[in-house]
Amino acid sequence: MNPSVPLSPLPPSPAPSVAAPARPLLPWVRAPRRTLAASLTVGVLAEVLLERARWGLGFPLLVAVLVGALAWLGGREGWQRARPNAWLLAPLGLVSVFVAVRDSSWLLPLNVMTAAVLLMMLSHFWAAGRVARLGLTDYIVVFFGSAAQSLLYPPVLVRDSVDMRGLKTHSRLLGALTRGLLLALPVLFVFGLLLESADGIFSSTMQRLLSFDMDLGTLMSRGIGVAFGASVAAGVLGHALRRRATKELGDAEVASATPRLGLIEALTLIFAVNALFFVFAAFQVAYLFVGDASSPASGYTFAEYARRGFFELVVVASLTLALVMALTRWTRRETRVAQTVFRASTSLMVVLTLIILSSAMRRLSLYEDAFGYTLLRVHTHVFMVALGAALAWRAVTLWWKPERFAVGAFATALGSVLVLNFLNPEAFIVRHNLERSARTGGSLDTEMFFDLSADAVPGMVQAASTLKNGDQWRLETVLREHQERLAQRDTVPEWNVSRFLARRALLRTGAWSAPASVGSN
Numbered sequence: 323m324n325p326s327v328p329l330s331p332l333p334p335s336p337a338p339s340v341a342a343p344a345r346p347l348l349p350w351v352r353a354p355r356r357t358l359a360a361s362l363t364v365g366v367l368a369e370v371l372l373e374r375a376r377w378g379l380g381f382p383l384l385v386a387v388l389v390g391a392l393a394w395l396g397g398r399e400g401w402q403r404a405r406p407n408a409w410l411l412a413p414l415g416l417v418s419v420f421v422a423v424r425d426s427s428w429l430l431p432l433n434v435m436t437a438a439v440l441l442m443m444l445s446h447f448w449a450a451g452r453v454a455r456l457g458l459t460d461y462i463v464v465f466f467g468s469a470a471q472s473l474l475y476p477p478v479l480v481r482d483s484v485d486m487r488g489l490k491t492h493s494r495l496l497g498a499l500t501r502g503l504l505l506a507l508p509v510l511f512v513f514g515l516l517l518e519s520a521d522g523i524f525s526s527t528m529q530r531l532l533s534f535d536m537d538l539g540t541l542m543s544r545g546i547g548v549a550f551g552a553s554v555a556a557g558v559l560g561h562a563l564r565r566r567a568t569k570e571l572g573d574a575e576v577a578s579a580t581p582r583l584g585l586i587e588a589l590t591l592i593f594a595v596n597a598l599f600f601v602f603a604a605f606q607v608a609y610l611f612v613g614d615a616s617s618p619a620s621g622y623t624f625a626e627y628a629r630r631g632f633f634e635l636v637v638v639a640s641l642t643l644a645l646v647m648a649l650t651r652w653t654r655r656e657t658r659v660a661q662t663v664f665r666a667s668t669s670l671m672v673v674l675t676l677i678i679l680s681s682a683m684r685r686l687s688l689y690e691d692a693f694g695y696t697l698l699r700v701h702t703h704v705f706m707v708a709l710g711a712a713l714a715w716r717a718v719t720l721w722w723k724p725e726r727f728a729v730g731a732f733a734t735a736l737g738s739v740l741v742l743n744f745l746n747p748e749a750f751i752v753r754h755n756l757e758r759s760a761r762t763g764g765s766l767d768t769e770m771f772f773d774l775s776a777d778a779v780p781g782m783v784q785a786a787s788t789l790k791n792g793d794q795w796r797l798e799t800v801l802r803e804h805q806e807r808l809a810q811r812d813t814v815p816e817w818n819v820s821r822f823l824a825r826r827a828l829l830r831t832g833a834w835s836a837p838a839s840v841g842s843n
Contacts (some may be wrong), residue, residue: 472557495749
């Protein structure tokens, strides 16, 4: 070997290849058997508590069981991770309880849908993330995304809980047990007939024990109901207890968009809109708040002036909120002076919009003073207050933590639902329409009272003795209609505070004696 020739280094030996663990196509849940057992329990309870003519106490009980199962399955570690979002439990508990308090056909679906949204939010943020970090559209994405992803978990839990190899191992034993049961059935049938003929007491006892209805249709519907309830519970529990592989919405703050609109262009738009709003707001303040607004503007009836102007002004306020949000997201503000000028001009736009929204509320108040309250008008009032609160919060977040506008808007929506429940719109309508009738001396419009629920009955009973002959007769007719609706007694899962108070108010008048099926309820 020639020492002057350098030796070429040996090629490195290839390292053993280690395949990266493949990410499962379907989600993985820790403790699948316990989760499946809890889901089946919730499914049975849902069928027992909610398969009723009316919903009441059963709904908050079911929600409490579902949240309790989530806390039990998640354990101490899960609760520590969920603590930053635990405030969702407060509105969830309140809207669930109000299902057993209010009887209104308007509030029931609103409360149930709000509870569903909060459950999806709680499920998504149980393991990680913060609700406050979501953007405005992210709330919609999280709700529908979580609902869609929850559909994957029922088959996953069944797959991970059932040991198919164990079933194959014990297949001989299962087959032997099946054959033994088939042999025992005819023998038990013959001996049962003989023993039943031998003793009358034994015969009557066995007949009572075996006297159940084997309606196949009912059994199938019950089974489908249990399966559906268990699937929903499995989706919520599985999605909450999932093992996260990637970052999800709410794990980090919303990324700011790349500004594309120049400051001069944005300020031109803002100043033009502010000038238009200022002129309009000046007219509204002069007429509706300072001048005599006891009659509509010239050429308009009350209905035309209030309804036409109201809807247009609400649309203007909604579009302004969207415009401020878009300008805040897309306008370039490269210096502190530019940031201050932009914030001040957009804040002025919000203030002027609040004046316009106040004008819309004033128009609606004029209409209500003339024609009274309805469910649509009361709900619209609350919506306008919520819209005004969202606008005010937008002005605050222009100067302080702009990324927190979305959670404030979400909290405002939850607050409006709770305000409606605490307000009790139907009792509010009865009380204020009666006061308006007494104040104006006009007749009471009782036609709408037929469409109200048990929420309004105590107020109508209290007012029946104070009305004039014609109004009293019409109100008593309405109360007789409500008596027929309340004649059937509520079961425990159906029990509702408003229906209980309505029955008690009717019983105290002495004009209605409770049927035997009603009892003390």
